[in-house]
Amino acid sequence: RFSCVRACSLRASIQAALHTLLTVPWPSQREFRACIQLLAVLQWVLSFLLMGIIFLFLLVYLVFTSLWPVSALYFAWVIFDWDAPEQGGRRSAWVRNWPVWKHFRDYFPVQLVKTHSLLPSHNYIIGAHPHGILCVGAFCNFITESTGFSEKFPGIRPFLATLAGNFRLPVFREYLMSGGLCPVTRRAIGYLLSQNGSGNAVAIVIGGAAESLSCQPGVTTLILKNRKGFVRMALQHGAHLVPAFSFGENNLFRQVVFEEGSWMRGIQQRFQKLVGFAPCVFYGRGLTSIHSRGFLPYPKPITTVIGEPVTVPRIQEPSHETVDLYHAMYIRSLLKLFNDHKAKYGLSETDELRIL
Numbered sequence: 001r002f003s004c005v006r007a008c009s010l011r012a013s014i015q016a017a018l019h020t021l022l023t024v025p026w027p028s029q030r031e032f033r034a035c036i037q038l039l040a041v042l043q044w045v046l047s048f049l050l051m052g053i054i055f056l057f058l059l060v061y062l063v064f065t066s067l068w069p070v071s072a073l074y075f076a077w078v079i080f081d082w083d084a085p086e087q088g089g090r091r092s093a094w095v096r097n098w099p100v101w102k103h104f105r106d107y108f109p110v111q112l113v114k115t116h117s118l119l120p121s122h123n124y125i126i127g128a129h130p131h132g133i134l135c136v137g138a139f140c141n142f143i144t145e146s147t148g149f150s151e152k153f154p155g156i157r158p159f160l161a162t163l164a165g166n167f168r169l170p171v172f173r174e175y176l177m178s179g180g181l182c183p184v185t186r187r188a189i190g191y192l193l194s195q196n197g198s199g200n201a202v203a204i205v206i207g208g209a210a211e212s213l214s215c216q217p218g219v220t221t222l223i224l225k226n227r228k229g230f231v232r233m234a235l236q237h238g239a240h241l242v243p244a245f246s247f248g249e250n251n252l253f254r255q256v257v258f259e260e261g262s263w264m265r266g267i268q269q270r271f272q273k274l275v276g277f278a279p280c281v282f283y284g285r286g287l288t289s290i291h292s293r294g295f296l297p298y299p300k301p302i303t304t305v306i307g308e309p310v311t312v313p314r315i316q317e318p319s320h321e322t323v324d325l326y327h328a329m330y331i332r333s334l335l336k337l338f339n340d341h342k343a344k345y346g347l348s349e350t351d352e353l354r355i356l
Contacts, residue, residue: 033106040103041296042287045134052169059170074170085167086188088196089177091157093145096179101144108248108297110140112147113305115337120155120199123192123239124309125230127330128160128203129222130246131211133253133282137246137302142203143179147304153201159192160203186233193237203244204230212280220250220338220347221354224331231327238314241326243307243334247345252297255282303345307337331355 059071084090104110118124128138141147142158149158161184167173182188184204192200205211207223234241286294310329315322338353 037103037107037299038287038296040100041107043100044104044139045296047172047175048134051175052166052172055171056169078170078173085164085173085177085183086185087191089159089180089182090174091180092178095175096143096145098144101140101146104144105140105146107299108136108140108252108302110137110147110302110304112141112149112152113303113341114152115306116308118153118156118201118242118306118309123198123237124156124201124242125189125193125234125239126158126201126203126242126244126306127230127334128205128244128246129207129224129334130220130249131205131207131209132246132249133212133255133280134297135205135249136252136297137249137304138203138205138244140302141246141304142201143181153306155199156201157199158201158203161189161205164188189233190237193233193239201242202239206230220351221356224334224355228323228327231330232318232323234312235315235318235322235326238312240312241310241330241333243310243330243337244304245307245334245337245341246302246304247341247347248300248302251300251346252302253282253284255280301346303341305337305341305345308333 059074062068062071126142128135128142138160141149142160150156157180159180159182162176162181164183164185166176166181167183182192182202189202189204192202206227208227211221211223231241233239283293284296285298286292287296290298310326310333312326335353342351343349
């Protein structure tokens with residue numbers, strides 16, 4: 001009798017649990033899609049922040065275990081493959097077309113706008129503006145196929161230049177190269193523009209880490225006035241200059257901007273000169289809610305507009321005057337792009353582009 005009562009009680013408990021489960025509202029298709037998009041962005045942020053460090057510590061740890069041959073073989077491979085990032089890398093169409101990138105795109109969302117064609121018979125340097133905090137627009141458009149770069153610009157292979165130090169981190173270097181990232185060095189960019197055939201488009205975030213210090217919603221400030229190295233390189237290789245502007249990039253995070261001349265700004269600038277990137281004090285949304293604070297970007301739309309190419313001749317040793325001339329032509333093309341499209345993509349007609 002006791003066992004019968006116990007079985008009945010267990011059956012009643014299971015039935016109650018099932019009833020409760022069935023009465024709980026299931027997430028809608030829209031909520032499920034939003035969750036997947038959030039996870040896609042989370043994996044991207046964590047990959048760039050932690051992947052290299054985690055694999056470095058893991059391989060060092062394995063050295064002191066019975067699995068030490070794994071570390072030995074990988075480090076031997078890295079030594080053998082050391083120059084690969086500066087010699088075109090190893091692009092993977094499979095990685096660039098991962099389904100996760102479409103969820104990543106739709107989270108913001110990100111879109112790519114073509115205003116002029118790029119001919120496969122030429123090479124190009126694309127100036128990507130602004131830097132923002134994490135260069136989301138540049139990554140999504142040039143390192144993934146989620147916005148249809150190859151369909152909009154057939155025959156053009158996009159690359160994105162980033163800090164050379166990233167390619168010293170184990171496994172992370174393979175991940176970067178698979179998407180089409182390359183070191184932002186003269187050797188790496190020069191290889192793509194002179195020894196990799198035609199149809200190459202190397203995107204460079206011209207403002208770099210210094211520009212991220214001025215990143216804040218409602219303010220569009222570019223560090224460009226004295227950045228002329230990319231123009232000189234374009235002249236040396238006869239690569240046309242193409243301005244690209246990501247409207248909405250500065251709206252993804254909130255940043256504490258310290259005034260020029262303050263001691264905190266001085267620390268940021270010295271740190272940037274030492275290690276290549278600036279330590280920004282910023283925050284975004286959290287995992288649980290858009291109203292919470294965390295390290296994820298806010299879901300704000302980003303529209304990257306590719307502008308009109310500036311035709312550049314090949315001059316092996318361009319003079320300072322020639323560099324200044326084409327630098328001014330590039331800035332005019334960029335300003336035209338900004339003014340022609342700002343009202344369409346979230347800015348007002350009175351907003352101006354500040355170039356420092």
